[in-house]
Amino acid sequence: MDFRPLLLVLLAACSAPAPPSAQADAVDSAAAPDTGLAFRAQVPAQARAGEPVPIKLRLTNTGAAPREVYLTGRTVTFDVVVERAGGEVVWRRLEGETVQSILQVRTLAPGESLEFDASWDQRTNAGEPVPPGDYVVRGILPTDDARLRTPDAPLRIVPG
Amino acid sequence: MSRSRTLLLPLLVGAAALAACADDPSAPQAARTVREPSLQVSAPDPRELASRIPAFGGYYLDRGIPTVWVTEQESADEAVSALEGFARSRGVARGAIRVRLGGHSYTELADWFDRATPVLALDGVISTDLDEAENTVTIGVDNPGRVRAVTNLLRGLGIPEGVVRIRQADPIYTTASLRDQVRPVTGGLQINYGNYVCTLGFNALHSQGASYITNSHCTGRQGGVQGTVHYQSLASQAGSRIGVEVADPVYATGGSCPKGKTCRFSDSSRGLYDAGVLFSLGRVARTTSSGNLTGSLTIDASNPFLTITGKGSPPVVGQSVSKVGRTSGWTTGNVTNTCVNTSVQGSKVMLYCQTFVAAGVLGGDSGSPVFTGSGNVSLVGILWGGNSAGNSFVMSPIGQVEQELGSLTVN
Numbered sequence: 036m037d038f039r040p041l042l043l044v045l046l047a048a049c050s051a052p053a054p055p056s057a058q059a060d061a062v063d064s065a066a067a068p069d070t071g072l073a074f075r076a077q078v079p080a081q082a083r084a085g086e087p088v089p090i091k092l093r094l095t096n097t098g099a100a101p102r103e104v105y106l107t108g109r110t111v112t113f114d115v116v117v118e119r120a121g122g123e124v125v126w127r128r129l130e131g132e133t134v135q136s137i138l139q140v141r142t143l144a145p146g147e148s149l150e151f152d153a154s155w156d157q158r159t160n161a162g163e164p165v166p167p168g169d170y171v172v173r174g175i176l177p178t179d180d181a182r183l184r185t186p187d188a189p190l191r192i193v194p195g
Numbered sequence: 196m197s198r199s200r201t202l203l204l205p206l207l208v209g210a211a212a213l214a215a216c217a218d219d220p221s222a223p224q225a226a227r228t229v230r231e232p233s234l235q236v237s238a239p240d241p242r243e244l245a246s247r248i249p250a251f252g253g254y255y256l257d258r259g260i261p262t263v264w265v266t267e268q269e270s271a272d273e274a275v276s277a278l279e280g281f282a283r284s285r286g287v288a289r290g291a292i293r294v295r296l297g298g299h300s301y302t303e304l305a306d307w308f309d310r311a312t313p314v315l316a317l318d319g320v321i322s323t324d325l326d327e328a329e330n331t332v333t334i335g336v337d338n339p340g341r342v343r344a345v346t347n348l349l350r351g352l353g354i355p356e357g358v359v360r361i362r363q364a365d366p367i368y369t370t371a372s373l374r375d376q377v378r379p380v381t382g383g384l385q386i387n388y389g390n391y392v393c394t395l396g397f398n399a400l401h402s403q404g405a406s407y408i409t410n411s412h413c414t415g416r417q418g419g420v421q422g423t424v425h426y427q428s429l430a431s432q433a434g435s436r437i438g439v440e441v442a443d444p445v446y447a448t449g450g451s452c453p454k455g456k457t458c459r460f461s462d463s464s465r466g467l468y469d470a471g472v473l474f475s476l477g478r479v480a481r482t483t484s485s486g487n488l489t490g491s492l493t494i495d496a497s498n499p500f501l502t503i504t505g506k507g508s509p510p511v512v513g514q515s516v517s518k519v520g521r522t523s524g525w526t527t528g529n530v531t532n533t534c535v536n537t538s539v540q541g542s543k544v545m546l547y548c549q550t551f552v553a554a555g556v557l558g559g560d561s562g563s564p565v566f567t568g569s570g571n572v573s574l575v576g577i578l579w580g581g582n583s584a585g586n587s588f589v590m591s592p593i594g595q596v597e598q599e600l601g602s603l604t605v606n
Binding site for chain 2: 108141
């Protein structure tokens with residue numbers, strides 16, 4: 036099945052601001068449920084300065100039928116971007132990296148998810164610690180057609 | 196669904212003149228089929244069938260109906276049984292499988308096909324084909340004047356007269372994509388193994404036989420030979436198997452290779468074409484347009500090839516180069532860095548002395564041929580990766596590919 040039109044819908048949905056989370060300790064940013072695929076970023080709502088921030092990305096087939104997804108890399112390539120509240124990028128996981136340009140075809144059963152884990156050490160790509168404040172975290176998953184992006188997940192860094 | 200149309204001028208070996216001009220939609224040479232992507236069902240391997248059934252003479256789809264050649268009628272049932280599962284997967288009952296009595300076994304055809312490979316070095320010879328639909332070996336030439344030289348060489352190679360057919364192949368392409376099944380196989384087309392998709396770099400003559408080059412990481416394991424079977428464009432398509440990985444040097448450790456890394460000079464591997472696969476030496480699929488970040492994926496119907504005229508010198512910073520890949524298409528940009536020792540994200544691999552180009556790349560472009568020029572082109576390398584933004588690709592220079600895979604004749 037060609038899922039690209041659905042991906043475009045998903046991308047459009049992902050460009051909207053993330054709704055406030057009801058969870059106390061995490062923000063789970065979900066894409067529109069009727070696209071058949073949901074790509075979410077899960078981060079703590081708050082972290083102390085200097086503590087590593089765990090980041091989990093999850094791609095889920097929310098449809099009723101199996102779905103093929105074309106992902107990049109022998110080990111699936113994914114990126115994470117952290118921005119200040121004003122939009123300035125402070126950290127990008129794949130900054131300066133060279134990735135292999137191979138496609139990996141994965142079939143997700145209905146309800147099945149792929150998860151990708153990363154950790155941010157609260158430093159910029161130049162190695163400087165970032166100050167306390169409000170940030171947003173976004174996951175990016177390259178495919179052969181478009182880049183899946185999670186909605187922005189807010190993260191507050193508080194003094195340690 | 197097949198959407199092919201072929202204009203062919205059949206010529207018989209030894210015949211003095213062209214026999215006929217025919218619009219022959221059933222002929223497989225230069226034909227192109229388009230299939231919906233599915234990775235579940237593979238077509239039977241004809242070589243395996245030949246090893247089990249000596250009278251087996253090959254099989255093909257005749258307007259969707261599996262059709263098998265045998266040299267003895269007594270072997271018909273066995274041949275039909277061998278294709279029964281494949282036929283059922285395509286919605287065809289056993290009783291509908293067709294049997295044709297032919298003059299040559301597949302084993303004989305494969306032997307002649309292999310021995311005929313040197314004719315590709317002759318000017319104007321564009322393809323050799325173990326022609327399953329005609330139970331023969333077919334050689335494609337660009338004009339009838341090539342027949343005498345081909346015939347003489349075939350005789351010298353010990354191939355019996357009358358078993359090889361020479362045709363002037365002048366394919367007319369309908370709209371085809373780099374991701375479709377395309378014959379003859381050229382550089383720039385999608386290939387598949389397991390659950391992975393890459394791009395075929397270029398075809399080459401090697402001392403071990405007719406070969407294709409793609410990335411080392413487009414094999415079962417990066418470094419070392421696992422006999423990875425490649426398909427063009429997907430394993431699920433009938434007749435899509437093209438060959439087997441035969442060369443992928445192991446990555447070295449120690450010496451100049453940094454601690455914890457494994458190193459090579461190129462991300463390249465070589466596959467040996469199966470008997471019967473129609474391919475063109477010195478050709479890269481030409482799409483309808485090129486761009487910096489993305490280019491067309493549609494093969495130019497009126498001008499379907501870029502012609503490789505030779506191997507180019509290592510590109511220098513500021514020089515314009517291009518690649519054709521199954522995902523971002525034909526892209527062009529300037530070299531930004533040369534001889535960069537490059538680590539590969541997510542692996543221990545480091546590649547010495549690689550070239551960076553400011554042009555588009557996306558997942559699936561691995562293996563793309565990199566060249567200078569836009570009509571007659573010089574091959575300069577093979578793409579294997581890029582940055583996460585998709586606006587800079589990395590290639591291994593052709594000289595380093597040959598350093599590791601051996602001498603390659605590319606046109």
